[in-house]
Amino acid sequence: MAANPPGTKPTSFEPCGWINPVSQQECTERGDHFCVPRADHVCGFFERMLVHTKGTQYMKRFTLREWQSQEILRPLFGRVVWSPEHKTYVRRYRIAYIEMARKNGKSQILAGIMLYLLFADGEHSAEIISVAKDREQAGAVFEVASQMVLLNPILSKGAKVIPSTKRIVKTRSNSVYKVKAADGGRLLGGNPSGVAADEILAWPTPSGAEVWNALRSGMGSMDRKQPLMVAATTAPAADESFGADLHRRMVRVVEDPDSEPHVFAWIKNLPLDADIYDEDNWHIPNPALGDFLSLEEMRRMSMEARNDPVAELSFRRFQLNQTLGSEVHWMPMHLWDECEGTVFQNATATLDAFAGRECWMGIDLAARQDLTSICYLFPDGDEIDLVWRHWMPREGFDRLNKAHGGKFSRWVEDGWLQVTEGDVLDFTAASPVYEAIDADAQRYTILGIDADRWSSDPVLQEIGFRTYVTDVMAYTNDFTHMSDGMHRLFELVLEKNVRHHGNPVARWCFDCCEARLHTSDPDLVMPSKIKRDQSSNRIDAVPSSIMAVNAWWTRGHEVDSVYNNSDLLIIG
Numbered sequence: 001m002a003a004n005p006p007g008t009k010p011t012s013f014e015p016c017g018w019i020n021p022v023s024q025q026e027c028t029e030r031g032d033h034f035c036v037p038r039a040d041h042v043c044g045f046f047e048r049m050l051v052h053t054k055g056t057q058y059m060k061r062f063t064l065r066e067w068q069s070q071e072i073l074r075p076l077f078g079r080v081v082w083s084p085e086h087k088t089y090v091r092r093y094r095i096a097y098i099e100m101a102r103k104n105g106k107s108q109i110l111a112g113i114m115l116y117l118l119f120a121d122g123e124h125s126a127e128i129i130s131v132a133k134d135r136e137q138a139g140a141v142f143e144v145a146s147q148m149v150l151l152n153p154i155l156s157k158g159a160k161v162i163p164s165t166k167r168i169v170k171t172r173s174n175s176v177y178k179v180k181a182a183d184g185g186r187l188l189g190g191n192p193s194g195v196a197a198d199e200i201l202a203w204p205t206p207s208g209a210e211v212w213n214a215l216r217s218g219m220g221s222m223d224r225k226q227p228l229m230v231a232a233t234t235a236p237a238a239d240e241s242f243g244a245d246l247h248r249r250m251v252r253v254v255e256d257p258d259s260e261p262h263v264f265a266w267i268k269n270l271p272l273d274a275d276i277y278d279e280d281n282w283h284i285p286n287p288a289l290g291d292f293l294s295l296e297e298m299r300r301m302s303m304e305a306r307n308d309p310v311a312e313l314s315f316r317r318f319q320l321n322q323t324l325g326s327e328v329h330w331m332p333m334h335l336w337d338e339c340e341g342t343v344f345q346n347a348t349a350t351l352d353a354f355a356g357r358e359c360w361m362g363i364d365l366a367a368r369q370d371l372t373s374i375c376y377l378f379p380d381g382d383e384i385d386l387v388w389r390h391w392m393p394r395e396g397f398d399r400l401n402k403a404h405g406g407k408f409s410r411w412v413e414d415g416w417l418q419v420t421e422g423d424v425l426d427f428t429a430a431s432p433v434y435e436a437i438d439a440d441a442q443r444y445t446i447l448g449i450d451a452d453r454w455s456s457d458p459v460l461q462e463i464g465f466r467t468y469v470t471d472v473m474a475y476t477n478d479f480t481h482m483s484d485g486m487h488r489l490f491e492l493v494l495e496k497n498v499r500h501h502g503n504p505v506a507r508w509c510f511d512c513c514e515a516r517l518h519t520s521d522p523d524l525v526m527p528s529k530i531k532r533d534q535s536s537n538r539i540d541a542v543p544s545s546i547m548a549v550n551a552w553w554t555r556g557h558e559v560d561s562v563y564n565n566s567d568l569l570i571i572g
């Protein structure tokens with residue numbers, strides 16, 4: 001066969017010649033090929049040098065599962081192509097995207113790959129970076145990698161782990177593994193040879209895209225023959241975030257691998273139309289199920305999902321790795337309706353029925369077009385009674401009443417809703433809200449108040465003054481403050497420990513309310529904000545109820561314990 005003319009490439013007939021430094025096995029393949037010695041080498045590194053760093057597998061040798069080696073590591077490291085620039089064979093893939101459900105060992109695989117790139121990839125001055133939504137999250141993969149180094153005598157002899165600055169330094173080859181955040185700040189310089197991009201679903205938009213692009217261009221220099229960026233994540237929500245964009249791009253790569261030949265995408269979603277309660281289906285997005293992922297735990301979560309739309313969405317997104325929106329109708333109204341309790345003649349009779357009782361108060365004060373909602377929570381052991389008052393300015397009322405076929409007029413007649421004149425709610429001294437609160441402060445003992453922080457301070461002070469409550473807890477209606485109360489209220493409904501006495505305004509609000517699930521934390525939820533200009537729905541009885549539950553739960557239990565202690569003293 002004639003030799004290639006000088007300067008023309010590729011010479012796809014040149015043999016690979018790569019030698020596995022451990023087994024001395026040499027590759028004799030030519031052209032783009034699957035390089036067995038390289039694939040063996042990476043798997044050998046995992047199994048000989050790495051151990052598991054937590055749980056029941058702690059300190060045990062990292063025995064690769066079939067799916068880890070055959071579906072991820074071997075193709076990712078074994079597929080090589082001829083590089084005309086470097087005049088040698090290099091790895092085909094520059095970007096790897098691994099998407100599966102939570103708790104299938106993503107951090108361990110990521111950490112292992114980064115350590116291979118640091119210790120065994122033959123890269124001088126290697127620069128390895130763990131990046132995630134913030135420094136703390138980025139530390140997660142780094143922690144696993146650090147433990148893996150410290151638990152292996154050979155690796156720990158060759159490198160120094162510096163926890164304070166989150167670095168692993170390999171002085172002999174001038175190499176370093178460090179941590180970066182994707183939440184803005186200084187953009188990255190440098191010239192990384194390996195990047196672990198963790199939990200893409202939580203990366204901020206747009207700074208996540210900027211960081212991703214900066215890392216990619218940093219890897220593009222001629223100094224690096226075969227840099228590798230590995231993203232691992234649970235499926236991002238179906239929205240316009242950076243993570244969602246990347247997911248869509250990677251789905252296209254799965255469908256047509258030639259569209260981006262340098263990208264390796266491994267995605268394990270349960271199809272949206274599959275039965276989510278069929279245990280056989282759970283294995284699709286959870287390759288570790290029944291191995292190091294507990295089947296019992298999955299069964300428990302699936303049970304919760306059956307009765308709770310938020311738990312179902314969370315189960316679908318985080319355990320079954322489905323790409324779905326973040327919002328879901330919160331309260332199954334048949335459950336709500338089962339918690340009716342005694343229905344009194346009208347609003348006044350309902351308020352009167354609890355005269356003389358102790359209660360907690362939640363307040364959601366209105367913006368211009370909203371309902372103002374006050375919720376009183378009357379504790380009764382583990383059970384609660386909820387009673388509301390609602391107000392609305394005339395202008396907003398007329399519009400809503402028309403949109404809802406006049407049903408609000410009937411609620412006004414029965415006193416469930418009070419309409420005030422003008423286009424904003426009146427909070428002058430003669431406000432009907434204050435008048436009502438005065439009356440309630442006379443008939444109930446109000447133990448404490450939680451309120452939306454956006455409420456104006458003077459109004460809250462005035463309400464505190466009129467109800468003899470010294471400290472009004474005011475906070476923003478966000479995931480941090482609403483999640484616990486929302487879960488607790490749902491449980492109370494599920495266990496039929498709530499009585500709402502048929503308040504029609506509250507029912508309407510609960511029926512209108514969508515729950516918003518956090519992008520990356522399966523436990524965090526909050527009521528979704530209504531887009532007021534576009535919607536004739538209102539949810540204000542929901543936040544007022546959640547805040548009343550918060551007040552009761554966070555402070556009521558302290559009060560109980562004080563009483564319990566007093567009882568003990570008296571008995572003693």
Ligand SMILES: [Zn+2]
Nearest residue numbers: 016018027035
């Ligand atoms: Zn080869």
